[in-house]
Amino acid sequence: MRTKNKEIRVFAPATVSNIACGFDVMGFAIDMPGDELVLRVSEKPGVRIVKITGDNGRLTYNPEFNTGGKPILSMMRAFGIDCGVEIEIHKQMPLGSGLGSSAASAVAAAFAMNKLFELNLSESELLPFAIEGEMIASGSLHADNVAPALYGGFVLIRSYHPIDIIKLDVPKELFCSVIHPHIEISTKEARELLPEQIPLSTAIRQWGNTAALVAGLLKSDFALIGRSLEDFVAEPVRSRLIPGFAQMKQAALDAGAIGCSISGSGPSLFALSDSRDRADKIAKSMQMALNTFKLGSDLYVSAVNTQGPRILNCQTFA
Numbered sequence: 001m002r003t004k005n006k007e008i009r010v011f012a013p014a015t016v017s018n019i020a021c022g023f024d025v026m027g028f029a030i031d032m033p034g035d036e037l038v039l040r041v042s043e044k045p046g047v048r049i050v051k052i053t054g055d056n057g058r059l060t061y062n063p064e065f066n067t068g069g070k071p072i073l074s075m076m077r078a079f080g081i082d083c084g085v086e087i088e089i090h091k092q093m094p095l096g097s098g099l100g101s102s103a104a105s106a107v108a109a110a111f112a113m114n115k116l117f118e119l120n121l122s123e124s125e126l127l128p129f130a131i132e133g134e135m136i137a138s139g140s141l142h143a144d145n146v147a148p149a150l151y152g153g154f155v156l157i158r159s160y161h162p163i164d165i166i167k168l169d170v171p172k173e174l175f176c177s178v179i180h181p182h183i184e185i186s187t188k189e190a191r192e193l194l195p196e197q198i199p200l201s202t203a204i205r206q207w208g209n210t211a212a213l214v215a216g217l218l219k220s221d222f223a224l225i226g227r228s229l230e231d232f233v234a235e236p237v238r239s240r241l242i243p244g245f246a247q248m249k250q251a252a253l254d255a256g257a258i259g260c261s262i263s264g265s266g267p268s269l270f271a272l273s274d275s276r277d278r279a280d281k282i283a284k285s286m287q288m289a290l291n292t293f294k295l296g297s298d299l300y301v302s303a304v305n306t307q308g309p310r311i312l313n314c315q316t317f318a
């Protein structure tokens with residue numbers, strides 16, 4: 001297959017997943033941070049990762065086992081693309097942060113392939129390729145980072161078999177404060193901590209909140225959104241891995257957050273609120289609470305990113 005395009009540079013956003021009550025079924029994209037990926041047609045045959053930055057040398061250059069490389073290999077096979085390609089991956093968020101770092105690279109890769117080779121695939125057609133990349137990092141099938149990074153916005157996964165993605169409208173004034181404490185939590189390990197079974201009484205509380213969160217978002221009812229941000233499944237066990245979790249959460253609520261919980265498998269925390277000013281204040285309050293634990297952190301404040309991945313630059317053949 002030939003293309004008029006020679007090289008493309010794309011960005012795919014970080015994501016907050018689970019959103020307290022929606023373990024494995026909810027996530028939303030934020031504006032920053034995110035990963036950049038460059039995909040270039042090359043005269044040398046084969047798929048080669050030629051540069052990775054921002055990973056402290058931890059990611060493999062073997063595309064078969066790289067979250068960005070895998071979707072590209074699979075898409076080349078699926079669409080009979082046999083020219084050589086070079087990949088650069090520029091990580092702009094830490095691994096194991098709970099912000100969907102591997103999903104951002106996987107989505108950037110699938111999105112870049114679609115644009116560079118003008119495949120005109122829809123998000124739902126790209127999703128399985130991005131999930132393949134994400135699975136390399138986490139070892140499990142969960143799409144609550146990949147789907148919002150790819151579709152943009154706030155996403156609900158009604159079913160995995162078959163995959164059924166629903167994009168939810170959210171209030172414009174909904175803002176998110178994220179704190180990333182400088183420790184690393186492996187998603188694989190954090191998943192092993194979870195109970196295999198939960199009592200019916202716990203399930204009832206959890207799905208009541210999940211349904212109410214959707215209703216709150218659609219009705220722009222901030223009080224209802226706030227009441228729904230409770231997690232009886234993952235937060236009780238995973239919060240123990242995060243120094244200062246209780247103090248950061250309390251600081252967020254004291255500063256006016258409508259709710260606060262762990263972002264993905266942590267260690268990042270997210271808090272929701274109804275204005276950017278308040279979200280700034282909440283982020284700083286969480287950081288002050290964490291400072292007493294002598295742990296560094298990064299802060300991000302963002303509305304829900306409705307765009308998802310985007311092209312930063314595209315060069316055509318002369």
Ligand code: HSE
Pocket residue numbers: 017018023024025098099100142144145187190191234263264265
């Ligand atoms: N839903 C996944 C988990 C997200 O909590 O394990 C991982 O980022």
